[in-house]
Amino acid sequence: NTTGGGVSNTLGVRAVLHSTPSVQLNPKLFPTHWTPYSLRNFHRPIFCRPNYGKHHKAPFMIRSVTKRIRKKAKERERARAASGGGEIFFMVNLEDLSATDGEVMLLEYSEEHPPLIQAVGMASRVKNYYRKKASKDTGPQSPEIGEMVMVNNNSPFLGSLSHGQLLQAFENNLYRTPIYKHKMPDDLFLVIKNHNGYHIREAKWLHTGGQLCPKFEVPSPNSKKASNFVRDFLQVYIYRLFAKSTDNPKRIKMDAIKKSFTSHSESSIRKRLKLCADFKRTGDHSNYWILKPDFRLPSEEELRDMVTPEQACAYACMLAAEQKLKDAGYVGKTVVEDEDNEDSQKIEDEVKTAPWNTTRAFLQALQGKCQLSLTGDADPTGCGEGFAYVRVPNKPVVPKDESNVINKQRTVTGTDADLRKLSLKNARQVLRDFGISDEEIKKLSRWEVIDVVRTMSTAAVKSGEDGLSKFARGSRFSLAEHQERYREECQRIFEIQNKVLASEEVLSTDEESVSEGDDEFD
Amino acid sequence: MSRWRGEDAQYEHQFLVRLPPEVAKEVRDSINANSYKRKPLSIDFSDDCRRAVIEYGHDKLYGKMYDLPCIIESQKTVDRKTFYKSADVSQLLICKEDASSDEDIIDVSSMTKGGKILNRKELKKYAIIHGISPPLKNVRKRRFRKTAKKKYAHSIEVER
Structure with missing residues (x-):
């Protein structure tokens, strides 16, 4: 891996297994319709309906779940024992995702808008x-959670770990992120x-x-990938509706779909229905779509392959980011980067931070197709x-203002920069200008003098000194040096992040100012 | 059916509550000792769910519901290796022993058929700048990159 960072995606190949409602794209977890309001509160749900559930009237009792946690833990223990001690899959129903049993970790993301966010029910592992x-x-003392993974210089992050360093990570199919343990208040x-x-x-x-x-x-918004997802998501939803139908022949109504997919036109829904069903105007099944007798409904396994929870998350993240750009006044074409346009300079800074650009840049950098700018406006912090x-x-x-220097170097022959024409007298003068003593100079032969002129000029240019570029040779940075600098920069930021986010030290700010008041924050 | 109106997109709604130190200790002890039932704990909300009264035994606490700056995931595990996302936790109810202003004393009789959505300006009053973990203190001001708005950013109050 020549591109620095050496981020490896091969570490921890073991795939995560999502809860059953997740892989079935349960509409409770994967909304079929998004409003601007819901996108602005993306993964920041606002509590607004206290009387949820019929049987509870205000004031609402708050109960402890300690008993339930113990009871459920015992149940799982029994199930494990009954299966002979193997690993059992416990996340089958929506209820199984409840935080009223099991152990709970709170993971607070430091980014305001992480490029990818999981839906409820999806699985991750701690490494x-x-x-x-x-x-x-x-080996180190094992943390309470997660599994140990030994690394050498094959770091799973943009920077590498030092000897004896332990770094916890939270990872799933969407992302890996380092995590830093803190004391629960x-x-x-x-x-x-x-x-x-x-x-x-x-x-x-x-x-x-x-x-x-x-x-x-x-x-990207309006990309082929995005529209394919919209199409497949609807198609899979329709297949699952048919699969659930207990009628013979299996039948569903258009309304059942329209209600959920309100942003789809009826004709686009009909297009997906026609593939597998016929519409009946009259008879027993009047106004129903009947599954074609010769159509084989895909199995649940096949449906799971057609649309994954990861795709649904990525698509939703795109919508939320697009909404954010729209709200900030970026509209239409400027939002989307031209797929063939490699010149990222032309895109506005704000659009560069959109997740379709950042995720793509990161993945391409992993493959060695490009580097990352690392610093600048798109730094989320x-x-x-x-x-x-x-x-x-x-x-x-x-940089453009330095291209002259390069040009000069290309046409060295016949100019006053030609080392072959540099007289010994003048060459010695150059060395004196570099601060070398006459005694030293006298010891050198002509070719040695010229050699010193060349090396010192080149070194001077590299360290950024002006006026000595005439006798510099070679490009200012070799590719290897360039990559070395990139690696160093990655490492530097990696270490800053580790230091800052692991710090228990509470920054001294005005303790009273809990609320933002009238200040701008967005 | 499956609109994301806040809580509908998850199976459960979860939020954090911060109690005054003495009450917190008592509640924690009773939760752990499983003798929690001795003192009933109850909660009541104002119409917009921004104010709450918590009763713990004979103690009354006044709470205000804040929006947290960072996305917090509540991750559930039964083996300490694999974690399943249980909910997005994005609000913190900060409870105090005395009502600091008239605003805090909510009229319990006017509670609530629920479901008032505040507009963006009103929401700002409830934005807390601190995350819950030490490095994310003051995160909204110190660590979040500022979005450069274009001049012709349209008013976002229009669409809902």
Whole structure:
């Protein structure tokens, strides 16, 4: 891997297994319709209906779930024992996703708008990456959560771990992110409201999440990928409706679909229905779509392959980011980067930070197709504590005002920069200008003098000194040097992030100012 | 059917509550000792769900519901290796022992058929600048990149 960072996607190949409602794209978890309001509150749900559930009237009792946690843990233990101690899959129903049992970790993401966000019900694993010390190392003390993974210089992040360093990561099919353990504040509790009423419990762990390393590309608005997803998502929804139908022959009504997919035109829904069903105007099945007798409904397994939860998440992330750009006044064509346009300079900064651009840049950089700018406007922290995922070419870029220098070097022959024509007297003068003593100079032969002139000029140019470029040779940075600098820069930001997000130190700010008041924050 | 109106897109709604230290200790002890039932804990909300009264035994606490700056996922595990996302936790109910202003004393009789959506300006009053973990203190001001708005950004109050 020549592109620095050496981020490896091959570490921890073990795939995650999502809950059953997730892979079935349960509409409770994967909305079929988005409003501007819902996109602005993307993954930031606002509590607005306290009397959810018929049997509960205000004031609502808040109950402890300690008993339930123990009971459920025992049930799982029994199930494990009955199966002979193997691993059992427990996340079958929506109820199984409830935080009223099991252990709970709170993961607070440091990015305001992470490029990819999971839906409820999706699975992740915690990996504890550890790089052994050079000498004998029995390994670190194992953290409470996660599995140990030993790494060498094949770092799973943009920077590499030092010997004896342990870094926890939270990863799934969408992204990997380093996480940093913190103490759960003593006065903080988790309140859970479901159809059984209100519940209170402790969350066991609190982690801060670093900047995401995307593994999945977010589609651009109006791209082929995006429209294919919309098509397939609807198609799979229709197949599942047919699969659920208990009538013989299987039949569904258009209204059932229209109600959920309100942004689709009736004709586009009809187009998907026609593939597998016939519309009956009259007879027993009047106004129903009947599954064609010769049509074989895809199996649940096949449906799961057609549309994955990851695709649904990526698409939703695109919609939310598009809404954000629209709200900020970026409209129409400027939002989408031309697929063939490699010149990322022309895109506005704000659009560069859109997830379809950042995820693509990151993944391409992994493949060595480009580098990342690392710093600049697209850094999500805005204060140099994160990476800017913006594509820049692999090769060193020569700023325009310096191109003259390069030109001179190309036409060295016949000019006063030609080292062959440089007289010994003049060459010695150059060395004196570099601060070399006459005694030293006298010891050198002509060719040695010229050699020193060349090396010192080149070195001077590289370190950024002016006026000595005439006798410099070779490009200012070799490719290897360029990549080395890139690696160093990655490492620097990686270490800043680790330091800042692992810090327990509470920054001194005005404790009283909990609320933003009238200040702008967006 | 499956519109994302806040809570509908998840199976459960979850939020955080911050209690005054003494009450927090008592609640924590009773949760852990499983003797929690001795003192009933109840909650009541104002129409817009921004104010709440919590009763713990004979104690009354006044709460205000804030919007947290960062996305917090509540991740559930039964083996400490695989984690399933249980909910997005995006609000924090901060409870105090005394009502700091008239605003805090909500009229319980006027509670609530529920479901008032605040507009963006009203929402700002409830935006807290601190995350819950130490490094994300003051995150909204210190660490979030600012979005450069275009001049012709249209008013977003129009569409809902």
